[in-house]
Amino acid sequence: MKPKDALHIIVIGSGYVGLTTGLALSYLGHRVTCVDKNPEIISKLRQWQSPIYETGLEELLKEQSGRIEFADSINSRITEADIAIVAVGTPSKENGDTDLSYVEEAARSIGASMAPDQFLLVVNKSTVPIGTARRVKTVLTEELTKRGVCCHFSVASNPEFLREGAALHDTFFPDRIVVGADEIESVNLLRQMYAPILEQTFIPPKKVVRAERYGFPPLVITSPTSAELIKYTANAYLAMKISFINEFAGIAERVGADIREVARGIGLDNRIGPHFLNAGVGWGGSCFPKDVRSIIYTGAQYGYDMPLVKAALDVNTRQRKTVIEKLQATLKVIRGRTIGVLGLAFKANTDDIRESPAIDVIAGLLEMGARVKVYDPVAMDNYRRFYSRPEVIFVGSVVQAAAEADALVLLTDWDEFRHVDWKETASSMKGNVFIDGRNLLPKDEMTRFGFTYLGIGC
Ligand SMILES: NC(=O)c1ccc[n+]([C@@H]2O[C@H](COP(=O)([O-])OP(=O)(O)OC[C@H]3O[C@@H](n4cnc5c(N)ncnc54)[C@H](O)[C@@H]3O)[C@@H](O)[C@H]2O)c1
Incomplete structure (x- = not known):
């Protein structure tokens, strides 16, 4: 698939947003290089393996093999690029402010490598606080001045609204595309980049379904500040x-x-x-x-x-405490109890566990002296790598989490949990408490299977 005017695009940061965006733009016919400073990510991508779990992403990656490039630095590639999309992380600082160090680092690396007389549109796709488009401009100018070279560039804001778990779907079929720019040339270049999506001229990749009633996404053109605030x-x-x-x-x-x-x-x-x-x-x-x-x-x-x-x-x-409060209300004593935790991801269809309620619930249960067994269909590796405590017991199925447990707590709305033989599972438990932290399962049926079932607000 080739758009009328294919562009050369560098995407900096190849996580949930960068990789999805890069693959989608490559599929739509642009020439794309995805960059990430984490060599493990690049090494996986070069073997056409997805470093993250997203519906349809690995299939699309394999399909794009040979059409998209992966690199651990932007170096010379930037000199041929029309657009550099910044999609690096913007985590919180302790005080709630946004840590812009990755964005600034990306801007510096662009400034360090641009060719004299090149024109480049730098696009902030990362979620960034008000004024960041201006800040990126300043950092780039500083870098270019240091090198004593004259390059032409603009900075536009193009916030991303994709949902993890449906990232490809939302990239191909967004509700809207927001472009915050001061110059009409930047808007036009982004209009060109997004043309196949704005005009819906492509055949969707496998596993990405265009809804029957989906029309055309509006292009919302604003100032950079409004785009950031949107x-x-x-x-x-x-x-x-x-x-x-x-x-x-x-x-x-x-x-x-x-x-x-x-x-x-x-x-x-x-x-x-x-x-x-x-x-x-x-x-x-x-x-x-x-x-x-x-x-x-x-x-x-x-x-x-x-x-x-x-x-x-x-x-x-406060809401994160409700699970433990419900366990206290039913089991009375938590110390010494075995609790099976179903779901670690912050929501279904992703392996992302950042700020997942499961982290707080598990920590609380351990503090209170419970024995905790956990199961998640895809997020266990991430939890093990970043948050795990030695006391946590990882198991390979719902059945294993339930065996000899006093209670089960469901924390992620995985579809898999709807299809468990709950009657059989109930009979393998020591107790019968089931806290459904996502209101995923039918209360009447779970009660009939012998559970003391507590949902949230029902
Ligand atoms: N994840 C989402 O659902 C989502 C949705 C909309 C917007 N966003 C925003 O998009 C941005 C990216 O989010 P994400 O979830 O994709 O993050 P992520 O952590 O999955 O990916 C960021 C990647 O950037 C890389 N990186 C950091 N600095 C770099 C640099 N200087 N050069 C090259 N690579 C660098 C990291 O190694 C990492 O792989 C954030 O600002 C986030 O708030 C995220």
Whole structure:
């Protein structure tokens, strides 16, 4: 597949966003090089193996073999590029501010390698605080001045909205594409890059299905500052919507209502909508927590309090404690109990465990003297590498997690958990408590199988 005007694109950072974007642009016919400073990632990619779990990603990677390049530095490649997309991590600092060191490092490496007289559009796809487009411009200018070379470049903001677990789908079929730029030339270049997506002229890759009613994504053209703020506003709103339903799950439990019925009842109102109204153990992942903290920090820098966003964060922190509170209410004593934890990923269909509720729940259970067995279909390696404590017992199935357990707690909404023989599983346990932290399973059926079943808000 070749767009009319294929571009040469360098993507810096080959994680969930960078790799997905790079592969999609390569599939659409652009000449793409994905760069990552982590040599392990590049070595895997060069063997056409995906370093992350994402639906359809490894298949697309194999399909693109020979068409896309991978490199551990940008070096000479940048001299031929039309666009450099920055998709590196932007983690939180202790104080809630965003750590921009990776973005600045990427900008420096671009400035260090651009050719004299080259024109390059630098695109911030990472989620970055207000003013970062300007900051990247400054860093690039400093670097070029140091080298004494004159290059032409622009910096545009192009925030990413993909959902992990559906990253390819969302890249090919976005709800909108936001471009924040000061110059029309930058907008036009990005319009050219996204043309196959804006015009939907491509046949989707395997496992990526175009919904029947999907039309054409709007191109939203803004100033760089508005584009930067759009991303934070979107994430803060979504986080707040989940915290809102979680707050009402608490009141539903107390008054004897079922939050799932309440959510359906309000979600049918077009002004509210049905999405992000699933009560549970709260939000996590690599975006909502850090982005919510970051916008609160930005507000504070301007002396501007953001009580709604702060409350979303507070409700989420409280929500993570509900699982242990429910275990205490049913088992009474936690010390010495065996608890099977089902799910480590922060949500289904990803191996990402960053800020996953499971991390807090497991830590809390261990503090209270429980024996903890954990199972996740794909996220166990990541948990083992980054968070594990020696006491945690890793098992290979739900059945093994349940064997001789006093209680099971479900923390990730994996589809696999819907298809377990729960009747059989219940009979292998020592106790019968089941805390469904995602309201994934039918309460009546689980009760019939002999579980003392507690959902969130139901
Ligand atoms: N993950 C998501 O669902 C998602 C969605 C929308 C936006 N975002 C934003 O996109 C950005 C990237 O997120 P991610 O989840 O893909 O992160 P990630 O941690 O999966 O990937 C980032 C990659 O960048 C690499 N890197 C860091 N500095 C580099 C440098 N100077 N040169 C080359 N490589 C470098 C790292 O090694 C890492 O592999 C973040 O700002 C995030 O907030 C993420």
